[in-house]
Amino acid sequence: MRNFLLGGVCAFVLMGSVALFAAPSKVGGLQASETYRQLNLFGEIFERVRNDYYKETKDDELMEAAINGMLTSLDPYSVYMPPRSFQEARVQTRGEFGGLGIEVTQENGLIKVVSPIDDTPAQKAGILPGDLVTHLDGDPVMGKTLNESIEKMRGAPNTNIVLTVRRGAADSAKTFDVKITRAVIKTRVVRSRREGEFGYLRISSFNEHTTQDMVAAIDKLKAEMGPELKGYIIDLRDNPGGLLDQAISVSDSFLNQGEIVSTRALRGTADEGQRYNAKRGDAADGKPMAVLINGGSASASEIVAGALQDHHRAVLVGNTTFGKGLVQTMIPLGEFGGMKLTTAGYFTPSGRSIDKVGISADVEAWNERDRQIAAALKERRQMTDTRQTEENKSDKDKQEPAQVTPPHQVPTPGQDGPDLVLQAAIEVLRAPPKPTARK
Template sequence: MRNFLLGGVCAFALMGSVALFAAPSKVGTLQDNETYRQLNLFGEIFERVRNDYYKETKDDDLMEAAINGMLASLDPYSVYMPPRSFQEARVQTRGEFGGLGIEVTQENGLVKVVSPIDDTPAQKAGLLPGDLITHLDGAPVMGKPLQEAIEKMRGAPNTSIVLTVRRGVDASAKIFDVKLTRAVIKTQVVRSHREGEFAYVRITSFNEHTTQDMTAAIDKLKTEMGPALKGYIIDLRENPGGLLDQAISVSDAFLNQGEIVSTRSLRPNAEEGQRYNAKRGDIADGKPIAVLVNGGTASASEIVSGALQDHHRAIIVGNTTFGKGLVQTMIPLGEFGGMKITTAGYFTPSGRSIDKVGITPDVEAWNERDHLIAAALKARRELTDKHDTSDETDKAPAADDKAPQAAMPGKDSPDVVLQAALEVLRAPPKPTAKK
């Protein structure tokens, strides 16, 4: 079974022969012949390493490194997962897992924070979207597969790990150590409360229970508020995404008709892809909706934002989102674990691809934390593909004892974005469709 995330393989035995791949039985195209020639080259190099490298090597480790290298060359989101990691990834989509509570990707050989999850060790320590993790317990992550770093960050509850974090670039970069204690992460993905005459619903990620939990929260608020209920606030800030089908069903809950999202391959002559359309039924009963976003709003949460914006069903309030417009598929590989590979790009109903661009809000509003997130993401996008190999990156620096803190809106400081949304809902302007 495949899970589509908003994040043909063959196995062969190595018998000690240099020629690992037989030539095709018929003369193929020039491209086929070149491919087989390169595969035989791989086999020869593999044998040279096994026989001539100055230290003993393990075949499994070499093969896994080769597979990880191939997938890492594609994009930051395609990875091979050994059996234990693959099982943990599947557990995570069901809403409970062990670790730090942080969604990550890879950029220029380092681990990049997409978003910390609410009320987890990562968020409480002050990590922000766009932060780069350079070392784990003093060991550099540069040159290692992303999955290896993820496995190192996971572990038994109440055990600790020290992350070395780089925030910003060049002379403005802050480099600090932060010690986190692992916990069992039980993601309560939906939280809700009454906000004056409006129902406030926060969605922190899209796992198997998100639509069900959101529907239950809205039904409860409807019952509690009765005729006083005037509209809805859907908070998707720092929501790193998750399952595609949940993004579609959450969007569908507020739409009566029309396309929600389309996915299609960018390969020449590929199949057209898929379009997902809304069914009748609006859980909000036509009442106005404001969706809150920021630079940590990514992937599946951008699908929801884009669908509701394009259909003029909601006002998007906040600042430009992360910009992850790629769909990953989880593919089981039997006893070998599994892989996550990018299989398509997604497009909003108006045909927008938001990859590396993001969703632009209808009403712009900022909290202090949003400025820090946006600055980190902007700096990351401005980096060239050539990684900075200065001593500052390759060696563990002297560091502070904790992360620079950014105030959590609504907890430590006024929530400017939420207040802007309330003003919009009380006197809503007509949203502008994005082209």
């Protein structure tokens, strides 16, 4: 994903008194005047808190909280990152980082799991997309910023943390504790193997090496299977996304022409945005393809799935994706770290915006785990506009959490029982239906 430098920053300093801002020029008129009036209001409130709050406060913490409040009010994905967090985020896109191996966002004050990453402590512990984390080591996440919670989840390898997880619909949600041991996360994002007469490629995320590793895996399958290779299965289930340029290049690997994706700023004129088109060349040599998707397939995964579906290059098998159709830009802020800001929405070649909707499969197929993910995502979407705090919870909500089956006993595709979605994809490739046209 491209990094843009932030220019034209207007800074102000509070030095023991209410901040005073220069009077607005005539340019901008009433709107500029109102903006400066609100900034003066912020300065006054900041100063009141510094002087009159019943406990001692720290200026830098107040400012960080104010910045995060502004960003998180925009959408769940825009966030300020202090220097350490910003550096770790940039390292993560290079394929190695420390922690639990979990992609998260914030929803209604809680930590929402987008997806665990393959072969990481979070996935092995049974964490599912759509899970809500309510406590970390018994400490409520409500009232904390997303960065504060992420920092608490990170730590030295071989140390433990207990996540309190809420899973399921609101009326029947189950809460349980999951003990996870931190580790250095080295992401191997592409795995491949033979599935009968088909080559199977599992892509778990989109970092700087994804396209390169995928093409190498395809070449290896070609060398091993020779003329017996009849097609490909690309598994994007539980793939939380990653770099936009890698989603584009993966899609381009299978398309000879046409638009892959367009990004548009949802403001200003209609031509504010970028279109990305495919170049000639198909790594799969025109052979049939199936793409596996589920509720944990998000962001960059949905770009790939949408492009291949709209061009009728692959049949999508599984169930509706997560529905994250927004593009974030990593913006450095010098010594202050950086920010991740939503700068555009993306659209599939047919013009679809899938944000909060997702991409539907051409052939619907389910594992039990997928049903749990889908149920949780459906409930979360229904609760998007609900704001609930500990103070206004009902007595029912305050009851002791129910005991449920430990999460590590939940079947994972291809491990604890037959992978019905993969089986469906193999049947589709053997007798392929016509992919659904998207207008």
